[in-house]
Amino acid sequence: MSIRVTVWHEYRHEKTNPKVAEIYPKGMHEALATYLRTCRDIAVRTATLDEAEHGLGESVVNETDVMLWWGHIAHGEVKDEIVQRVHDRVLGGMGLIVLHSGHFSKIFKRLMGTTCNLKWREANDREILWVTRPGHPIVRDIDDHFILPQEEMYGEYFDIPDPMETVLISSFTGGEVFRSGVTYERGAGRIFYFRPGHETYPSYHDKNVLKVIENAVRWAAPTPQPAAHTFGNRPTGWVDKK
Ligand code: ZN
Numbered sequence: 184m185s186i187r188v189t190v191w192h193e194y195r196h197e198k199t200n201p202k203v204a205e206i207y208p209k210g211m212h213e214a215l216a217t218y219l220r221t222c223r224d225i226a227v228r229t230a231t232l233d234e235a236e237h238g239l240g241e242s243v244v245n246e247t248d249v250m251l252w253w254g255h256i257a258h259g260e261v262k263d264e265i266v267q268r269v270h271d272r273v274l275g276g277m278g279l280i281v282l283h284s285g286h287f288s289k290i291f292k293r294l295m296g297t298t299c300n301l302k303w304r305e306a307n308d309r310e311i312l313w314v315t316r317p318g319h320p321i322v323r324d325i326d327d328h329f330i331l332p333q334e335e336m337y338g339e340y341f342d343i344p345d346p347m348e349t350v351l352i353s354s355f356t357g358g359e360v361f362r363s364g365v366t367y368e369r370g371a372g373r374i375f376y377f378r379p380g381h382e383t384y385p386s387y388h389d390k391n392v393l394k395v396i397e398n399a400v401r402w403a404a405p406t407p408q409p410a411a412h413t414f415g416n417r418p419t420g421w422v423d424k425k
Contacts, residue, residue: 274370278403283380302338
């Protein structure tokens with residue numbers, strides 16, 4: 184069965200900034216979706232902020248195995264009830280891949296429980312992403328590093344909880360470093376934060392960036408879970424009564 188992916192995108196910069204529209208004529212979500220549609224085991228839909236319920240109605244969320252999330256200037260416009268819906272789905276086992284400025288999204292901050300703040304600079308830095316977990320499924324077919332000639336700089340300290348795994352770290356022209364690929368589990372759900380993807384650079388056309396995202400989709404896909412958990416008081420002697 185295919186992994187059902189929903190690429191969620193704020194989709195605002197492309198409508199107002201010609202530079203972004205030139206790089207992503209159909210939006211960043213379509214660049215990501217177009218690539219993922221070439222993977223035979225992945226079924227892709229997209230959803231954007233300005234659709235009803237941000238494109239994340241109950242059936243869409245319930246039928247999503249892995250969600251991608253890109254937002255930047257309109258995090259505050261995402262309705263809390265939709266955040267709650269996505270949050271519940273993550274705890275229930277849906278994978279979530281949070282991209283670039285999604286570090287400040289309501290859903291990521293809620294799942295992390297920290298400010299998720301960081302240092303940044305828009306100055307055409309060269310970014311080198313180094314693999315710190317060779318053999319991890321998320322960096323399958325990736326060399327020991329790859330280079331993005333121009334990107335926005337994100338620098339430490341990045342105010343996130345200690346990751347379960349740090350799969351990639353970046354260095355920048357300015358000398359800063361950043362934990363660029365980090366994993367978490369919340370409930371039954373797997374979460375991957377992946378740094379590249381500033382809207383004025385063509386990072387979502389880069390083959391290594393796309394490969395990491397493809398790998399992360401497979402890694403974050405739900406694993407079989409029990410139909411229900413049993414909670415609450417369990418009287419002593421329950422074994423014998425069976
Ligand atoms: Zn950015």
